[in-house]
Amino acid sequence: MGLIVKKFGGSSVATTEKIMAVAKRILAEKKDDDQIVMVVSAMGDTTDDLIQLAKQLTKDPYQYEREMDMLLTTGEQVSIALLTMAFNSLGHPAVSLTGMMAGMKTDSVHTKGRILDIKPRRIKEELDKGNIVVVAGFQGADEFGDPVTLGRGGSDTSAVAIAGALHADSCEIFTDVDGIYSADPRVEPDARRMKEITYDEMLEMARLGAGVMQPRSVEMGKHFNIPIHVRSTFTNTPGTMIREAYTMEEKDFVIRGVAHDSNVAKVAVLGVPNNPGIAHSIFSALADAHVSVDMIVQSIRNVEKNVTDMVFTLAHDDLSKAKPIVDAVADKLNAVAVLVEEDVAKVSIVGAGMLGNPGIASRMFGALANGGINIDVISTSEISISCLVKTTDLSKAVNVIHDEFFPKKA
Amino acid sequence: MGLIVKKFGGSSVATTEKIMAVAKRILAEKKDDDQIVMVVSAMGDTTDDLIQLAKQLTKDPYQYEREMDMLLTTGEQVSIALLTMAFNSLGHPAVSLTGMMAGMKTDSVHTKGRILDIKPRRIKEELDKGNIVVVAGFQGADEFGDPVTLGRGGSDTSAVAIAGALHADSCEIFTDVDGIYSADPRVEPDARRMKEITYDEMLEMARLGAGVMQPRSVEMGKHFNIPIHVRSTFTNTPGTMIREAYTMEEKDFVIRGVAHDSNVAKVAVLGVPNNPGIAHSIFSALADAHVSVDMIVQSIRNVEKNVTDMVFTLAHDDLSKAKPIVDAVADKLNAVAVLVEEDVAKVSIVGAGMLGNPGIASRMFGALANGGINIDVISTSEISISCLVKTTDLSKAVNVIHDEFFPKKA
Numbered sequence: 001m002g003l004i005v006k007k008f009g010g011s012s013v014a015t016t017e018k019i020m021a022v023a024k025r026i027l028a029e030k031k032d033d034d035q036i037v038m039v040v041s042a043m044g045d046t047t048d049d050l051i052q053l054a055k056q057l058t059k060d061p062y063q064y065e066r067e068m069d070m071l072l073t074t075g076e077q078v079s080i081a082l083l084t085m086a087f088n089s090l091g092h093p094a095v096s097l098t099g100m101m102a103g104m105k106t107d108s109v110h111t112k113g114r115i116l117d118i119k120p121r122r123i124k125e126e127l128d129k130g131n132i133v134v135v136a137g138f139q140g141a142d143e144f145g146d147p148v149t150l151g152r153g154g155s156d157t158s159a160v161a162i163a164g165a166l167h168a169d170s171c172e173i174f175t176d177v178d179g180i181y182s183a184d185p186r187v188e189p190d191a192r193r194m195k196e197i198t199y200d201e202m203l204e205m206a207r208l209g210a211g212v213m214q215p216r217s218v219e220m221g222k223h224f225n226i227p228i229h230v231r232s233t234f235t236n237t238p239g240t241m242i243r244e245a246y247t248m249e250e251k252d253f254v255i256r257g258v259a260h261d262s263n264v265a266k267v268a269v270l271g272v273p274n275n276p277g278i279a280h281s282i283f284s285a286l287a288d289a290h291v292s293v294d295m296i297v298q299s300i301r302n303v304e305k306n307v308t309d310m311v312f313t314l315a316h317d318d319l320s321k322a323k324p325i326v327d328a329v330a331d332k333l334n335a336v337a338v339l340v341e342e343d344v345a346k347v348s349i350v351g352a353g354m355l356g357n358p359g360i361a362s363r364m365f366g367a368l369a370n371g372g373i374n375i376d377v378i379s380t381s382e383i384s385i386s387c388l389v390k391t392t393d394l395s396k397a398v399n400v401i402h403d404e405f406f407p408k409k410a
Numbered sequence: 411m412g413l414i415v416k417k418f419g420g421s422s423v424a425t426t427e428k429i430m431a432v433a434k435r436i437l438a439e440k441k442d443d444d445q446i447v448m449v450v451s452a453m454g455d456t457t458d459d460l461i462q463l464a465k466q467l468t469k470d471p472y473q474y475e476r477e478m479d480m481l482l483t484t485g486e487q488v489s490i491a492l493l494t495m496a497f498n499s500l501g502h503p504a505v506s507l508t509g510m511m512a513g514m515k516t517d518s519v520h521t522k523g524r525i526l527d528i529k530p531r532r533i534k535e536e537l538d539k540g541n542i543v544v545v546a547g548f549q550g551a552d553e554f555g556d557p558v559t560l561g562r563g564g565s566d567t568s569a570v571a572i573a574g575a576l577h578a579d580s581c582e583i584f585t586d587v588d589g590i591y592s593a594d595p596r597v598e599p600d601a602r603r604m605k606e607i608t609y610d611e612m613l614e615m616a617r618l619g620a621g622v623m624q625p626r627s628v629e630m631g632k633h634f635n636i637p638i639h640v641r642s643t644f645t646n647t648p649g650t651m652i653r654e655a656y657t658m659e660e661k662d663f664v665i666r667g668v669a670h671d672s673n674v675a676k677v678a679v680l681g682v683p684n685n686p687g688i689a690h691s692i693f694s695a696l697a698d699a700h701v702s703v704d705m706i707v708q709s710i711r712n713v714e715k716n717v718t719d720m721v722f723t724l725a726h727d728d729l730s731k732a733k734p735i736v737d738a739v740a741d742k743l744n745a746v747a748v749l750v751e752e753d754v755a756k757v758s759i760v761g762a763g764m765l766g767n768p769g770i771a772s773r774m775f776g777a778l779a780n781g782g783i784n785i786d787v788i789s790t791s792e793i794s795i796s797c798l799v800k801t802t803d804l805s806k807a808v809n810v811i812h813d814e815f816f817p818k819k820a
Contacts, residue, residue, distance in 0.1 A: 016466035050488070056426035057492060058499040067498070070506050071491035074484035078460070081481035082467060088477070089468040096480050101555055122554075144532075145511055 002169035003127070007039040007137060007159035012174055012233040013079050014044030022233075023086035026132070029236075030092075035127045037166065039137040039159035040083055042075025050075060065110035066146060069139075073099070073147040076136035076155075084134045094132040097122060099147070102133075103165075104140030104158065106148040113148035115140060115157065115220075118165035135162060153214025160217045164224025170241075171221065171228050173213070178232035179239030180205070180212055183258040187395050188402045194240050194256065201256045201350055202242045204384045208348040209261030218242060254360060255351030255405050260398050262345040262391055264294075265316045266376070267326055271301055271336030274308040278333065282310060285325050291318045295346075295379040295388060307336075311377065313388060316342065344376060345394040348386040349401060361385050363404055371400035412579035413537070417449040417547060417569035422584055422643040423489050424454030432643075433496035436542070439646075445537045447576065449547040449569040450493055452485025460485060475520035476556060479549075483509070483557040486546035486565075494544045504542040507532060509557070512543075513575075514550030514568065516558040523558035525550060525567065525630075528575035545572060563624025570627045574634025581631065581638050583623070588642035589649030590615070590622055593668040597805050598812045604666065606651045611666045611760055614794045618758040619671030628652060664770060665761030665815045670808050672755040672801055674704070675726045676786070677736055681711055681746030684718040688743065692720060695735050701728045705756075705789040705798060717746075721787065723798060726752065754786065755804040758796040759811060771795050773814055781810035 006026065013019050030036060050071050054061035062068055080096035087094035103119035126133045137155030142148050150157055156173055163171035180202065181191040197205075199222035206215045212230060221228045221242060231239030272278055283293055296312045314322055323340065330338045354360040364385055368375055373396060377388040389397050416436065423429050440446060460481050464471035472478055490506035497504035513529035536543045547565030552558050560567055566583055573581035590612065591601040607615075609632035616625045622640060631638045631652060641649030682688055693703055707721045724732055733750065740748045764770040774795055778785055783806060787798040799807050 016463060020467060053426060053488075053492065054495060057430060057495050061495060064495045064498050067491045067494045067506060070494070070508075071488060074487045074491075077484045077487075078463075078481060081477045081484075082463065084477045084480070085464060085467050085471060085474045088474050096477060098480075 003035040003037075003166060005037045005039060005159050005163035005166070005168050005171045006174065007155060007172065008041070008174045008233065009155060009176075010041040010044050010047070011176060013040055013083065016082065019043075019079070019083050020086050023083060023090055027087070027090055027092055036132045037123060037127070037162060037168070038083060038132060038134045039155060039162060040076065040079045040134065041137050041155040042072075043079050043082075046075040046078065047072055062111065069110045069113075069147050069149045072149055073136070073139045076138055080134045080136045084132075087132050087134070092132060093130055094134055095126045096134045096136075097126070098136045099139035099158065100141035100145065102135045102162065104161070106140035106142050106150070108142040108144070108146070108148065110146075111149055112151040113140060113142070115150065115161050118161055120162065120165045123162070123166065153216055156214055156217035157220055160220040160224070160226055160228060163226045164220060168226060171226050173217075173228060173230050174233045175212065175230060176233060177212060177230075178235055178237060179230055180210070180242070180257070182253075182256070182406050183398055183402050184210070184260065187260065187398045188258065190402065190406065190408055192406060195238075196241050196243065196246050197256055198245060198352060199242060200383060201352055204350045204381065205257055205259050208259035208350065208384060208386060209263075209346065210257065210259045213242070253351070253405060254353040254357050255349045256353075257350050258398050258402050258405070259348045259350060260345065260394055261348075262394060263316045264313050264344050264346050264388070265319045266311065266313050266341040266344045266388065267322070268339040268341075269310040269326065269330050269333075269335050269337075270339065271307050272310060272330070272333045274300070274306045278308070279310065281333065282326065282329050283312075285329050286314075286322055289321060289325055291315075291322045291325070295377050295386065297377050313344070313346070313377065343391045344388050345391045346386050346388055347394060347397040347401060348384050349405065350384045352383050354383060354385070364401055367400045367404035368397060371396055373397050373400070413445040413447075413576060415447045415449060415569050415573040415576070415578050415581045416584065417565060417582065418451070418584045418643065419565060419586075420451040420454050420457070421586060423450055423493065426492065429453075429489070429493050430496050433493060433500055437497070437500055437502055446542045447533060447537070447572060447578070448493065448542060448544045449565060449572060450486065450489045450544065451547050451565040452482075453489050453492075456485040456488065457482055472521060479520045479523075479557050479559045482559055483546070483549045486548055490544045490546045497542050497544070502542060503540055504544055505536045506544045506546075507536070508546045509549035509568065510551035510555065512545045512572065514571070516550035516552050516560070518552040518554070518556070518558065520556075521559055522561040523550060523552070523564075525560065525571050528571055530572065530575045533572070533576065563626055566624055566627035567630055570630040570634070570636055570638060573636045574630060578636060581636050583627075583638060583640050584643045585622065585640060586643060587622060587640075588645060588647060589640050590620070590652070590667070592663075592666070592816050593808055593812050594620070594670065597670065597808045598668065600812065600816065600818055602816060604650050605648075606653065606656050607666055608655060608762060609652060610793060611762055612652045614760045614791065615667055615669050618669035618760065618794060618796060619673075619756065620667065620669045623652070663761070663815060664763040664767050665759045666763075667760050668808050668812050668815070669758045669760060670755065670804055671758075672804060673726045674723050674754050674756050674798070675729045676721065676723050676751040676754045676798065677729075677732070678749040678751075679720040679736060679740050679743075679745050680749065681717050682720060682740070682743045684710070684716045688718070689720065691743065692736065692739050693722075695739050696724075696732055699731060699735055701725075701732045701735070705787045705796065707787050723754070723756070723787065753801045754798050755801045756796050756798055757804060757807040757811060758794050759815065760794045762793050764793060764795070774811055777810045777814040778807060781806055783807050783810070
């Protein structure tokens with residue numbers, strides 16, 4: 001019993017067979033007095049196919065952002081129409097709504113829109129008529145009524161935002177994994193599925209490389225205080241509930257998970273004069289180019305000459321954009337050299353429990369040391385500790401840390 | 411110089427190459443101060459592909475009319491986005507609008523919507539900004555904001571209605587033929603392209619089987635008094651102008667064309683009592699089933715017994731629906747028999763000029779007689795005469811009548 005928003009991604013609705021399977025599953029699970037809002041993405045490869053079509057006309061179709069949104073929003077419109085037909089053909093009334101019809105108001109930043117407001121009047125009306133309401137994810141409309149897509153992870157964000165606006169009992173994100181794990185199961189065979197995780201921990205996990213949920217949708221859940229249930233499209237087992245605080249006695253582990261990220265590069269600007277404003281001159285130039293810097297270490301190279309080294313990491317994807325910018329600033333600062341290391345990766349532990357447990361960091365460093373893994377840079381936040389290691393050591397680093405905090409059951 | 415609405419059908423935008431060719435042609439023809447509104451259909455087979463997808467879910471997807479409209483309106487949305495990108499990539503600003511965004515208000519009769527009103531505010535704004543405005547044909551939205559398609563010939567209707575609402579200088583319908591001909595060129599090799607034809611004549615031609623323009627769009631043109639220019643997608647030659655009255659001295663021919671229709675069946679209800687209300691009882695039963703009856707002849711069979719025969723024609727497509735209805739009524743009326751003839755067809759001549767020319771009908775009948783063609787049923791309107799003939803005689807009937815009124819040049 002309740003009002004539940006359920007989101008299915010593109011791979012879950014990739015074919016008409018899969019669409020029919022989703023409809024059957026939802027009806028099998030649905031209790032008589034449940035109210036259901038479905039949020040769906042475009043079918044499988046539809047978005048890629050549409051982009052290919054546009055590329056036949058122009059090398060860089062994304063320069064016409066408004067028209068890309070006009071083009072790509074058709075993808076979800078097809079899947080909502082088909083899923084709604086599936087529900088109706090199975091005997092349950094249903095109705096489809098585009099993002100605009102569902103009241104999703106966005107700004108006008110085409111292809112990367114942000115939700116400004118949701119007016120779910122139409123959704124409520126259709127629910128009250130007894131319909132399952134099938135809403136197009138990933139899209140809304142701006143003040144002019146032009147279609148706008150929400151960018152990466154947009155369908156999850158749509159679902160959580162709609163759940164928030166409707167004061168839904170929960171928002172279920174159906175995906176190809178069956179929950180949030182204590183580490184990536186492809187790297188750590190003993191990774192455990194968590195029953196619960198807090199918004200803050202999930203955000204930190206996502207920031208540090210865990211790929212299941214995009215941070216935007218978790219932030220939206222935190223904002224509206226909507227529990228987000230991450231669960232499998234393919235099984236009926238419960239997955240992981242993301243919520244404000246734990247409801248269960250799941251305090252066995254002081255950390256919630258081990259995250260890792262191999263999309264990392266390290267840049268060292270060596271031998272710059274240690275004057276006020278040095279850090280600012282480097283990092284503001286990068287910020288202007290929309291390059292985010294992650295771990296930062298400043299260390300004294302030569303006290304007498306008052307010369308310092310500035311070391312930081314950034315996404316490997318940003319390296320080709322960042323390198324000439326850093327070179328130019330280093331040149332102006334009369335730096336000795338700019339060194340780049342590409343074979344680095346980051347391993348992190350996350351958990352709100354570490355606040356009251358001072359020994360956590362040393363256990364992490366000890367596990368790495370016992371594994372013969374060298375730590376290059378360390379950074380910490382309130383609920384996480386990250387270490388930069390060699391890329392070749394990354395899997396082993398995840399394993400030894402996971403063993404330390406989640407000991408194998410005998 | 412002027413405000414021109416140009417409509418391109420699905421075959422003209424079937425591939426990205428064709429879309430680019432359309433964009434190039436429009437820009438080559440466009441004068442600097444022209445304002446252009448493009449109305450386009452879905453690319454080639456898109457609509458059929460979408461229907462096939464729906465049929466994978468349910469045998470008869472059209473029972474879910476609202477969802478079919480949600481599904482099918484994506485077709486034009488894809489083509490407007492791509493054509494707009496093509497214009498932009500060629501250096502001319504352009505913007506796409508769905509039917510709803512273009513202000514096309516319809517009733518809620520999904521898959522067969524009718525236009526209630528057009529509020530072209532947004533089109534005007536975008537034109538005033540210097541844009542070519544690319545509008546999705548075939549679609550609008552009802553009072554709830556739900557997408558509604560306009561049914562057969564809907565894109566032509568969209569184009570003419572938009573031209574009317576904008577008080578455009580003309581509406582150009584680009585198609586795979588280069589104008590309106592005095593007969594179907596596939597049947598009559600000497601058929602001539604007409605420079606002009608009136609709305610009324612075109613409507614009569616369409617009603618009597620000429621397939622180029624759907625009657626709805628011609629009616630819309632007549633209503634708004636917008637000249638409709640039917641012309642070829644593939645050549646630059648002028649086509650045929652459909653307008654209220656002739657502007658040129660094109661009075662050489664008393665008739666405008668020879669139309670034919672092979673989608674005809676004849677039904678004869680023999681030996682029914684000749685009482686008031688007999689015709690009503692048959693034709694109201696058919697009307698209730700949405701079957702249109704065309705030529706009607708009532709002839710006395712037996713004066714003493716006051717018994718009559720009722721003969722009429724209808725679309726062959728409607729025969730299987732109509733036959734049991736007629737049988738039931740005939741039974742109730744104690745009719746002698748119901749006979750059906752399927753191998754019949756209709757040949758017609760159309761022309762406002764025949765009003766002042768009493769000899770036209772006898773010239774038509776004479777031509778058929780000289781050709782050895784028997785006439786079964788005759789019917790007339792103010793500007794047309796139609797004869798029912800055997801299907802096997804149809805082509806020859808078109809040829810001999812065309813020769814009579816459009817003599818071959820020596």
